[in-house]
Amino acid sequence: MTDLFSSNEIVNLPDAKTRPLADRLRPQSLGEVIGQEQVLGPESPLGVMLASGGLSSLVFWGPPGVGKTTIARLLAHETDLAFVQLSAIFSGVPELRKVFEAAKLRAANGQGTLLFVDEIHRFNKAQQDAFLPHMEDGTILLVGATTENPSFELNAALLSRAQVMVLTRLSVEDLARLGARAEREMGRELPLNDAAKTSLWEMADGDGRMLLNLIEQIMAWKLSAPLDPDQLAKRLMRRAAKYDKSGDEHYNLISALHKSVRGSDPDAALYWFARMLEGGEDPRYLARRLLRMSVEDIALADPQAQTVCQHAWETYERLGSPEGELALAQAVIYLALAPKSNAGYVAYKAAREAARKTGSEPPPKHILNAPTKLMAEQGYGEGYAYDHEAEDAFSGQDYFPETLQRTQFYKPVERGFERDLAKRVAYFEKLREKRGG
Known part of the structure; x- marks a missing residue:
């Protein structure tokens, strides 16, 4: 909630009823x-901390409207610190210098300063570094607020000097308690039936400030009877779901979609897919991620999965929105229900690691071509067995570098089409052992 004051006093204005x-x-x-x-x-x-009488610098991480500013102001009140508020959106280094100088004067007079910085992640690295010496010498106790993941947005040096506190979106039960508190403050009940009240709590989407703003709107209506959910929905626009296509919510939701597909839950996968679309995500981004899932998590357990995703993407490109999104939704369902295997992914990573470790080891000479006399004299191609001429079209020769022991990178699972591939791997291994390869 946005704070209006720059002191540690809890202010009660005489014209309280005119305030929001x-x-x-x-x-x-x-x-x-x-x-x-x-x-x-x-x-x-x-x-x-409060019980022990000590308070360290803090970073409040959470969505809008859950009380970050209010808690910071109350902490200043309970610890007898001067409360000073800044917004990183509107402040720069000059404003910070003034705040630090004023805090030093208070410290000289025996009073500490709790500096609350809203949207602290919007300060750049140099601005964040400016806090460090004043935090270390006790000039300020910093309380930052951010809606973004501090691990990604705040300097490690600042984070090492502050504890991160995670504030969560308010539950429907929490919002119902807040609604009851609002009714008591306004001296009358909301003109809604019980189902409409529940709908109102859901419309607020975990944001207490949003709920109170909606309640103020509703209380101003002149109604002859309580509204039901449908009537309420016609009068109020449902709040757009919190979604930042370049922020935490973007990565949280695509992670939820990917893991739901990997976990073979088509219903959860469809839900997260729909959440991203409702938030305004580009369907082409989702098409690309679905194709990646087909390669990474289904792979050769169902080779058709990759084709399904490619066709869904092509269908979207031809139909556009919203019709083309149905093809992507069907791909989501297909991927979730497909047999899963990451054997190819694991094999690829292991082969890359082996390639990094072995540097420039050449192939064995028997599988090198010898287009010149000199190369033939050096033994290139000598002893190569042409597999088509071997029994079962399999010679069993070793194709690894001579200094590298044969390694099995690919270990297919007993699921889907890879069950058949596992039989083929075992078949060739048996022939290899038989022929001493």
């Missing part, structure tokens, strides 16, 4: 915060 509902319901103590027990509970790291 989200501001009026801002918790006055950490115990009033809804839905973040994993961070604020007595056994949590933050709870233990």
Whole structure:
């Protein structure tokens, strides 16, 4: 929730009823915060810090509207620190210098400063480095807030000096509690039946601030009877799902889709596929990722899977959206239900590793061509057995470098078409042993 104040005072304005509902319901103590027990509970790291009287620099990582700013302000209040708020979107090095100088003056007068930086991941490396000396000498206690994964967006040096606290989206139950609190504040019930209330909690999509904004809208309506879910849906636009095509949510959802396919769950795979489409993902990106899954996770257990994905991609290119997306959805189902094998993937990685280790080892001379007399004199091609002339069209010769022991990289699984390939591998190995290869 966006904080309006730059001090550690919990302010109650006399004209409270004219303030936005989200501001009026801002918790006055950490115990009033809804839905973040994993961070604020007595056994949590933050709870233990507060109980022991010490507080270290923190980074709050979580989606919008879950209380990051409010918790930071309450921490300052409970620890008697001056609360100063900055937004990385609107601040730069000059603003940081002013904040640090003011914090030094407070420190000289015996008061510490809790500096809350919203969207801290938007600061570049140099700006993030500027915090370090002031964190180390105690001039500031930094509390950063970010919606992006700190591991990717924040400097290692800054992260090593702060504890990351993960705040989660509010559950439907949490939002129902917040809704009840709003009804008490406004002195009347929402003009919705029970099913419509549940629909409203779901519309907020885990965002407490969004819920309170929706409640304010609804309370302003002049209604003769409570609304049902359909009536509510006509009056309110459902909130767009949180999805950033270049951020964490993008990678989280494609990971969920990939793992659902790998786990042979077509329903979950379709759900994550649909979530990405609803979020505005480019279907061509999904087509490419499906083709990758067919090669990486199904592979030779079902060689047809790759063809299905290629055809689905071609169909999308011919039909476009939305009709072409059905072909991609069918590919999702096919991949999820196909037999799985990563034997080819494992074999490929092992062969690459062996190739890196053996450097420039040449092929054995018997499988090298000898187009010149000199090469023939050097033994090129000598002793080569032409497999088509051998019994079963298999000579059993060794084709590895002479200094490298024969290695089995490819070990097919007993699933799908690879079951047949496993029989072929065993057949040739038996012939190889028989012929001393």
